[in-house]
Amino acid sequence: MTLLPEASAVTHAEASGIDPDLVPVELLDTGPAPKKKLGFGAWLSCGWLGLLLFTSIFANYLPIKDPNVQSTDTPLLAPFRGGLLLGADANGRDMLARLIYGTRASLEIGFAAVAVGFIIGGVLGLFAGYYRNWIGRVLSSFFDILLAIPALVLVLSLVSVLKGDPTADSSLPGEAILIIAIGVVSIPLLARITRANTLAWSQREFVLAAKAQGAGSRRILFREILPNVLPAMGYIALLGVGLAIVAEGAAALFGASVNPPGATLGTMIDAGRGDMESAPFVMFMPILVVFFTVMALNFLGDVVRDRFDVRESAL
Amino acid sequence: MLNLGRKLLQLAVVFVVVTFFTVCLMSLVPGKPENVVIPFDASPGQKITKEFRSENNLDRPLPVRWAKWAGKFVTGDMGYLYSSTDKTPVSTGVKKAAPVSILLISYSQIFSLLVAIPLAVLAAYRSGRRVDKFLNALMFGFISLPNFAIALTLSYFLGVKLGLVPTQGYTGPTENLVAHFKSMVVPVLALSLGQVAIYMRLLRSDLVATLQEDFILMAKSKGISNGRVLWRHALRPSSLTLLTVAGLSIGTAIGGTLVVEYLLGIPGLGLLVGNAIFARQYVQLQSLVAVIAISFVLINFLIDYLYTVLDPRIRERST
Numbered sequence: 001m002t003l004l005p006e007a008s009a010v011t012h013a014e015a016s017g018i019d020p021d022l023v024p025v026e027l028l029d030t031g032p033a034p035k036k037k038l039g040f041g042a043w044l045s046c047g048w049l050g051l052l053l054f055t056s057i058f059a060n061y062l063p064i065k066d067p068n069v070q071s072t073d074t075p076l077l078a079p080f081r082g083g084l085l086l087g088a089d090a091n092g093r094d095m096l097a098r099l100i101y102g103t104r105a106s107l108e109i110g111f112a113a114v115a116v117g118f119i120i121g122g123v124l125g126l127f128a129g130y131y132r133n134w135i136g137r138v139l140s141s142f143f144d145i146l147l148a149i150p151a152l153v154l155v156l157s158l159v160s161v162l163k164g165d166p167t168a169d170s171s172l173p174g175e176a177i178l179i180i181a182i183g184v185v186s187i188p189l190l191a192r193i194t195r196a197n198t199l200a201w202s203q204r205e206f207v208l209a210a211k212a213q214g215a216g217s218r219r220i221l222f223r224e225i226l227p228n229v230l231p232a233m234g235y236i237a238l239l240g241v242g243l244a245i246v247a248e249g250a251a252a253l254f255g256a257s258v259n260p261p262g263a264t265l266g267t268m269i270d271a272g273r274g275d276m277e278s279a280p281f282v283m284f285m286p287i288l289v290v291f292f293t294v295m296a297l298n299f300l301g302d303v304v305r306d307r308f309d310v311r312e313s314a315l
Numbered sequence: 316m317l318n319l320g321r322k323l324l325q326l327a328v329v330f331v332v333v334t335f336f337t338v339c340l341m342s343l344v345p346g347k348p349e350n351v352v353i354p355f356d357a358s359p360g361q362k363i364t365k366e367f368r369s370e371n372n373l374d375r376p377l378p379v380r381w382a383k384w385a386g387k388f389v390t391g392d393m394g395y396l397y398s399s400t401d402k403t404p405v406s407t408g409v410k411k412a413a414p415v416s417i418l419l420i421s422y423s424q425i426f427s428l429l430v431a432i433p434l435a436v437l438a439a440y441r442s443g444r445r446v447d448k449f450l451n452a453l454m455f456g457f458i459s460l461p462n463f464a465i466a467l468t469l470s471y472f473l474g475v476k477l478g479l480v481p482t483q484g485y486t487g488p489t490e491n492l493v494a495h496f497k498s499m500v501v502p503v504l505a506l507s508l509g510q511v512a513i514y515m516r517l518l519r520s521d522l523v524a525t526l527q528e529d530f531i532l533m534a535k536s537k538g539i540s541n542g543r544v545l546w547r548h549a550l551r552p553s554s555l556t557l558l559t560v561a562g563l564s565i566g567t568a569i570g571g572t573l574v575v576e577y578l579l580g581i582p583g584l585g586l587l588v589g590n591a592i593f594a595r596q597y598v599q600l601q602s603l604v605a606v607i608a609i610s611f612v613l614i615n616f617l618i619d620y621l622y623t624v625l626d627p628r629i630r631e632r633s634t
Contacts, residue, residue, distance in 0.1 A: 141325075145332045148608040150570040156592050161343045246461040250574045253463055254589060273467055273578075277475050284471075287464045295459035 042303050045296035052293065056104035067097040068261040079281060089268075089282050090275055093261075102263035103289055109178045109264065110244040114190075116183025118237050121190030126221055126229070128191065129198025140195055143188040152250055155181045159256040174258030178251065182244045193236050197229045231308030238301035242294035249290060265290050326612055331385070333608040334601055338381045341597045348373065348397045348595045371397055371598070384601060393602040397595070405599045408587055409606065415485065416576070416583035420568050422499055423506035424561065430507070431514035436545050438515070439522035450515070457512035462571045466505035466578050473501060483580040502575045509571075510564060517560055521553040555625060562618035569607055 038046075055062065071092035079087040079095075086095040128139035146154075158181035201207065202225055210224050245265065251257050252266025253273075260267070265286045272283030348371070368374045372383050384394055393405035438447045474482035480501055486494040525531065526549055534548045535541075569585075576585035584603060591600040 141328070145329050148329055148611045149333055149336075149604060150573060150588075150607060152570045152573050153588055153592070153604060153607075156589070157337075157340050157344065160592065161340060242459070249461060250463055253574060253578060269463070269467070276467070276471055280471055280475075283467060287467065290461060291459060291464060294461070295456065298455065298459050 038303070041299055045299040048292055048296045049300075052103055052107060052289075055100045056107055059100050059104055062100065064097040064100060065094040067093060067101040067263055069093065078279070086285060087279075087281060089271060090279075095282065095285060098263045098268060099265075099285060099289060102265050102268050102286060103293075105175055105258065105263060106245050106248055106265040106290075107293075109175055109182065109248050110241040112179040113182035113244040113247075114186060114237050114240040116179065117186030117190045117240065118233065120183075121187040122194050122233055124187070125191035125194025126198050126226065129195040130202050130217070130221055130225065136195075139191070143192045143195070146188040147192070151185045151247070154185050155247055155251050156254055156256050158184060159251060163256075174262060175264075178248055178257060178264075181251075182247050185247070186240055186244065190233065190236060190240065194229055194233055197232045198225055201225050201228045231304060235301050235305045235308075238297050238304060242297040242301075245290060245293060322616055326609065326616075329608055329612050330605060334385060334388075334605045335378075335381050337601050337604045338377060338384075338597070341595075341600060342377055344595065348597060367397075371395075384598060388602060388605060394598040396599055397597075405602050408599070409584070409602065412582055412584045412587045413606075415487075415581060416569075416572055416585060418488070419499065419502055419506070419572055419576070419581065419583060420565065423503045423510065423568065424565070426503055427507045427510035427514055428561070431511045432518065432550075434511075435515045435518035435522060436550065438519045439526060439549075440541070440545060442519075442523050442526075447519075454512035454515050457508045458516075460508060462505045462509060463574050463578055465508055466501060466575050469501045469504055470579065485579075485581040485583075498581075502572075502579055502581055505575045505579075506568060506571050510568070513560065513564065514557055518553060518557050521556055522549055525549045525553045551625065555622065558618055558621060558625065562615050565611060565614050569611070 071088070086099065089095055089098065124139055124143075128136045128143070130136070159177055162177040162180060202220075207220060207224055210220050215224070248257060248264055249266035249269060252264060252270045255270070257264055257267050257270075268286040269283055269290075272279075272286065275282055365374075372380045375383070387394060391406075393409065396403045396405055396408075434450055438450045441447050470480075470482045473480050480497045481494075482501075484498060486498045488495040522545075526545075531544060531549060534544045539548070572583060573585035573588055575581070576583045577589045580586070584607070588600065588603050588607075590596075591603060
């Protein structure tokens with residue numbers, strides 16, 4: 001009986017140990033072979049995200065102006081004038097400082113929201129994929145139903161629920177509201193993907209072997225299946241951070257982001273679009289930051305996917 | 316028959332859960348409808364407020380309110396907008412806005428597929444070559460562009476700088492066809508570029524795999540031209556995944572239209588939803604969300620059916 005030794009070998013191997021015989025031919029991407037060394041693009045992405053993380057963490061110590069100090073001398077000042085590297089917005093606030101603080105807020109919202117979705121959605125997805133009885137059915141139809149509501153409608157309603165009475169000042173801080181709203185919306189997305197992967201992995205021999213050895217459900221779920229599902233979840237989570245940053249931007253365009261004078265990338269875009277004709281740079285700078293950040297996250301997501309051989313068709 | 320019954324049941328469940336969820340969520344939003352609708356002092360004791368509340372079932376408990384609305388909705392009556400002066404049926408606004416959104420979504424889906432399919436065939440045919448790599452990089456950029464960024468960027472460059480298209484607003488196809496297409500350029504592109512990238516990458520990798528199969532070798536060895544092999548033999552089996560994703564992405568497209576319509580002032584369902592949230596028009600919002608969720612589910616049913624048309628293997632299995 002070769003089942004047992006083989007099974008334990010698979011358990012410890014990374015997810016890349018997918019038996020090619022088990023994967024139908026049409027699912028194998030025979031495109032450019034996955035690169036084993038990090039390419040130029042991956043380093044560039046890491047560099048960009050590293051720069052953003054650095055400025056975000058040390059924003060308070062950097063030699064920049066206060067992002068919220070207004071000045072009537074310099075409304076819509078063009079970049080490189082008057083000692084301001086990136087110019088000033090309609091209220092004369094330093095764009096560089098606002099970009100740094102805005103990026104910090106947006107990154108916080110993106111990462112925290114996905115963390116919420118990752119943990120809750122991941123656990124629910126594991127259960128939904130593992131239990132093939134009524135629990136799994138109820139959970140997965142619940143995800144499907146939630147996905148039938150447009151995500152932005154859900155985000156906007158949740159934000160207005162959480163913001164509470166605008167006159168009362170006892171409400172949550174703006175960032176926490178957005179984190180909860182976007183996090184809740186990301187739960188079904190992450191859960192569905194985790195479920196699909198759990199479903200695939202829980203039918204493998206090593207799970208059967210673990211069951212035969214008398215392992216309990218908890219052990220099988222978290223020690224046998226979860227490690228194999230994690231790469232796919234990580235891939236989606238990296239994409240999800242990008243999506244969450246974009247979602248914040250969309251919510252901000254509807255006026256449902258942090259209250260002024262706080263800055264996020266979304267609120268900066270929203271503020272800049274009024275001056276699109278006279279000072280387009282105010283709008284384009286945060287747009288570019290969003291674009292580069294989302295691109296870097298997508299790129300790293302693809303690196304994770306290729307590294308761990310996540311099959312996109314299983315998602 | 317059994318299948319159809321199950322699908323209808325599924326649709327009913329989606330309808331009930333989604334709309335009830337919306338009712339609950341909206342009841343939690345601070346700010347009562349009467350305060351928005353009745354501009355003057357709407358203190359709870361006033362007669363006008365009381366009448367307004369009982370007329371719109373706002374004084375009933377949530378499940379009753381939902382049941383009253385749902386009972387009417389299934390007969391096609393979407394109820395009335397909250398207003399203290401006149402009665403405007405919700406359906407009037409929906410009837411006006413739905414064609415705009417449907418046009419916008421159809422244009423962008425057709426445009427995305429028209430661009431993505433030839434590019435995918437080209438990239439798969441030249442897989443690993445320079446064209447493929449270039450297209451791959453380009454699509455990577457497209458996929459990372461949020462739709463509002465495209466909308467704003469294009470309306471700046473095409474609208475403000477070049478003056479080719481209007482930066483805001485919408486013209487109906489019956490009013491002025493040229494102006495209609497001009498007003499649709501920016502929104503359609505804003506909704507499509509990301510879709511083009513998703514469709515193209517998916518179809519490309521599917522096609523590359525299909526091109527390795529024996530029946531393609533067979534077709535080639537029979538002397539069939541490259542074009543025919545690609546378009547007739549390889550494309551059909553590869554189009555299944557594309558179809559699923561196209562169906563699922565209608566949901567994303569609806570979310571995208573919300574932002575794009577709001578930004579560009581296009582009077583579609585998206586703008587209506589946005590305004591309904593802010594104006595506390597719960598009845599309108601419930602109906603809109605129900606319409607959107609139902610069309611999403613129906614589109615996915617349609618996709619399931621199309622599967623059986625495209626792939627005879629599934630057809631045989633189900634009979």
